[in-house]
Amino acid sequence: MVKKSVLDFLETQNRPYSITDIQNNFGKEYGKSAIQKALDNLVENGQVKEKLYGKQKETKKSNAEISEELKMLDRKINEISLDLKEKKQKIKILQAEIGMNAETLTLPQAIMKKSDLKNEICYFNNSLEEFDGEEMVSDDEKKEVMVSFNKSLETYKKRKRLCKDILDIILENYPKSKKNLMEDIGIETDEDVGFIFSV
Structure with missing residues (x-):
């Protein structure tokens, strides 16, 4: 009982204490010899360390146990970090899959899209049928029209310039x-008549 109380006290305070300080902490609960016996036992087990300062001994919790606890915590941190990394990677993969699925049509959507496209094709085919049997404009006719257009354009420009002068x-x-x-x-x-001309 004394041993556990002394160890708990040193763990909580986490700094060196002389036997007198430890005894003062417990007041009349434990005698000096009982505390000394508990400390000797704890030193023997390696749970606490003693240091001699002149004639006075100071005792504190052994760092060996703390080091072991720290190592254990480091291991846990590494395990958690690896687990987190794996989960982040899985989330990335799932997000990519969700993105791909968002662009993919469902079966009802695909059927509807197919129907819409068929209707569009029918509409354009009907529009093209209007031109069936129509005579296409030959290259010679196109040239004739362009020559006539350019001639008219020249005349228009000359007359406009003459009028301005x-x-x-x-x-x-x-x-x-x-x-x-x-x-x-x-x-x-x-501009007055709303004639806009550009070549």
Whole structure:
């Protein structure tokens, strides 16, 4: 009983104590000789260590036991770390699988998608049928149209430039603004009529 109480006290305090300090802690509960006997027994078992400071002995809990406990804790920490690493890896794999499954259609979804695509194909086939029997425009006809278009474009640009030059000459002696002149003559710009042209 004394031995256990002394060991518990040293474990709790975790620092060196003289026999007098230990006895003071227990008060009249245990005598000095009983405490000394308990300490001698604990030293013999390697549970506590004694150090001599001059004439005074100090006793503290043996570090051997603490070291063993620390080693055991280190082992547990390593085991838990490995277990955690494995679980993290499993979670990664499961998340990847979930991601892949999210992109995969279920059977009812796939059937619905197939039906939608069939309807789209029918719609486009019907649209193409409208052009069946229609005569395709030949390359020669395309060239003819482009030549005619370019010729008209050149004429348009020349006339627009000529009109601008004439307006500028009139404006030199005209008392009002260009806008007023155009309104008076009745000339409309491309912008006025909403004509947007780009090649």
